[in-house]
Amino acid sequence: MAAPMLRWVGRGRRWTFAQVDGGSCHRREAPTGSTSNRIRGRSSVAQQPLYTTQKPRKGEHKWAAVVGLEIHAQISSNSKLFSGSQVRFSAPPNSLVSFFDASLPGTLPVLNRRCVEAAVMTGLALNCHINKKSLFDRKHYFYADLPAGYQITQQRLPIAVNGSLTYGVCAGKKQSQVIPKTVRIKQIQLEQDSGKSLHDDLRSQTLIDLNRAEGQLRVDANISVHHPGEPLGVRTEVKNLNSIRFLAKAIDYEIQRQINELENGGEILNETRSFHYQLGCTMSMRDKEGKQDYRFMPEPNLPPLVLYDATSLPAGADPQQVINIDQIRETLPELPSVTRERLVQQYGMLLEHSFTLLNEVGLLEFFQNVIKETRAEPKKVTSWVLNTFLGYLKQQNLAVSESPVTPSALAELLDLLDSRTISSAAAKQVFEELWKREGKTPGQIVSEKQLELMEDRGALEQLCHSMMEAHPQVVMDLKKGNPRAINKLIGLVRKATQSRADPAMIKEILEKKLSS
């Protein structure tokens, strides 16, 4: 079984509405606990790469996979989507439960303004159309951690639709080349979370935690394969993937499983599957209840959510009572794609470098701070930040914020290098010293360790001379016509200077002496 050729290749494919909503199974969800206030995004991903189980022989059909993701992301807010109770990670079970959260009879949902703003902001960031009017629906199913017997969501008219996200995929010969891709977003919806079921197999009990504030990301992946040019295949849904790594593994596995199944004359069932983390495979969840009908109904206790923009904002509206899309747009930070473009333009860096700078939390800021303080070329700074600095961090598994080297220290170091006060080899040495957190500046380290470049040409000439005398064999080799032998001499001289001499100058002196 050959590995899939390429992931994320080929033109983006968009689910049509009919495809997403067509099968009643699509939204079926084994209700397990997860996050609290959340945004559910339906990306309509994404891909039509070609797959074969073996190298395609002539005339053999290739396979294309289609993947759609349903992403559940917790909104960073102080209180829950529909109640005033707090959201706090790892709070004791059921300690943050309001009467509404417990679904006591007579309680009503009250929409959290912050969550709406976050949803609008997400929609804007993902180039969505923001619906000025959106609605809430009830989705019904019985489950122990769903105390109301329904979940409030935005099924029919969500807050944002039709967006896109551009991202990069490492590909190419060296796997370092970044190919930009676009994924289309079908919709973003605000959704109340279910509680969390804690199964105690020992006592065969299930305990319910209604805090509903754990786990920040959960993804359900819909996957099908088909031959290009033919109708889409039957899809399966792999539920509850909670890391990017497992998501990728589950999708890869499922695509390959479907291809194998079909090539062996089997068929794909429209079913819900789970991903087994240890075994790395997907398994049918064999939902006893069969196909669920969620009996969607408009939530009667929440009026339509109406958003305004500068043109539709009623005069004299109380800013506390209305949400202005344009105002939220102004507070949007620079989006990653714009930042990356700016980095490429401004500093002439490679696109893949801009991705790396943005993918590591705090790295871009670190980079920009170094740039601000140093005279060194941006390319030099990029190289040092991405290779040396990031390398050290990775090796020790540290975050940028935990770095022993400050942006100012690195900037000073790069200045020393730029002014040719030290060699790059000495610079590496200084960096290593800085990493030890001894509180010394690069300048102090350079003078203490006497790492300055040897400026005294006479002394260097003297050193070269004695080195040639000490190694007549090498000089003979050179004279016999082996030009690479000079490197050995250069190395010896550098070593003798503790890397303080400029290799170019050494080479020049040696060549002069040899030719004379």
Next chain:
Amino acid sequence: MLGRTLQEVSAALKQGQITPTELCQKCLSLIKKTKFLNAYITVSEEVALKQAEESEKRYKNGQSLGDLDGIPVAVKDNFSTSGIETTCASNMLKGYIPPYNATVVQKLLDQGALLMGKTNLDEFAMGSGSTDGIFGPVKNPWSYSKQYREKRKQNPHSKNEDSDWLITGGSSGGSAAAVSAFTCYAALGSDTGGSTRNPAAHCGLVGFKPSYGLVSRHGLIPLVNSMDVPGILTRCVDDAAIVLGALAGPDPKDSTTVHDPINKPFMLPSLADVSKLCIGIPKEYLIPELSSEVRSLWSKAADLFESEGAKVLEVSLPHTSYSIVCYHVLCTSEVASNMARFDGLQYGHRCDINVSTEAMYAASRREGFNDVVRGRILSGNFFLLKENYENYFVKAQKVRRLIANDFVNAFNSGVDVLLTPTTLSEAVPYLEFIKEDNRTRSAQDDIFTQAVNMAGLPAVSIPVALSNQGLPIGLQFIGRAFCDQQLLTVAKWFEKQVQFPVIQLQELMDDCSAVLENEKSASVSLKQ
């Protein structure tokens, strides 16, 4: 003192003619005497006495909280009351004690009102007789009135049996009986399709359904969220306005309450003349099932307005006849959804079966709900199925819009208020009532009241006169959305013209011990 209106007794309290504690004790003793009416599910005697004590202190210190301070009130048992059992007359919630007060309850308490107890109803307010709750049916105090008994004596065919008592109407029958029997001065009902106005009409009371969004539903255990409103039952229109003044206003806990300021408090002017008024008579409300007595009173009322100079117009609400079936779909769908939370896990009834969670749900819900509730859940879930949603729920919503537009068109044609019957006839005897099932009864009895809930309009039933049998008949006024004050002002003028007689229960009070003895066996057998 007990027979007075809220406004009158409030004045008496302020003048020191009676203290809140004395008033509270009088009401409590009457509640005991009229226990056979089955108006109350829970009597919160201790709470009421304590509240009376505090109220008394305030009066002594000259710090009265207003018109409601020291006034005994009752609350339908589908409003959450902190620390007081709230059952919805269902096995499902027997023993359930809410940890919070419904906003309307809290507002009454904040104004110093005394909570006498929680009143009886049809299970989860599903019914029109107050006969279908687990605590047994509510008896209409008019069954024992001098007016009714005298008429019965005159009628040679009538068997003068105490078992021939009348229903109160419903589903807020307990609240209606409580006010009608003088055990309190005002009571909260809920009104989804007429549940406040219907028993008000049968018990000779003012039954007011405010505009949807004017009064908070937070804490009201829902029947149909999009139609439910807390209702007010009082002995006169001014009393209803006083209570409305205390309850109305936006509630951050109910997102469907409106923020637009409405003139508060709801002081009602006394209309000197009605010549600038236009009264609409919807022609579709004249149906064959309407009793001739109600019909004749309705037309007399129209004549009264006309003779006093008001313009009286026939108007058309063409989609009226679709209201019942449309309501059936929308109501059962929301019921199916709202009842989903009663699974026996966190609160309420839980069965002994524990083979699986699903089996536990099924048995708890089977045991917890009566046939009416289960029937509505079943139909509602049917209408919400993916394959049926468009054909039933969406269509019903569209019809609802048409019904609402009918009213808008009528009001746009210049009509200020609509005048209609509240019920088809006066209250019927219990034994007569139960010949039909709950669904048939609800469909019949809501016929004049329910469209108003679809449209979210304010409406009030005003007692007009006694029937030939000596029983109250009410008529309904319907107003423009959020024109509650205008509606009540017209109703107040009308109330003054008709001079509805006070219920004469003296006989009942005097020999109620005898009645009590007679009723004991009867009520036991009815309660199962």
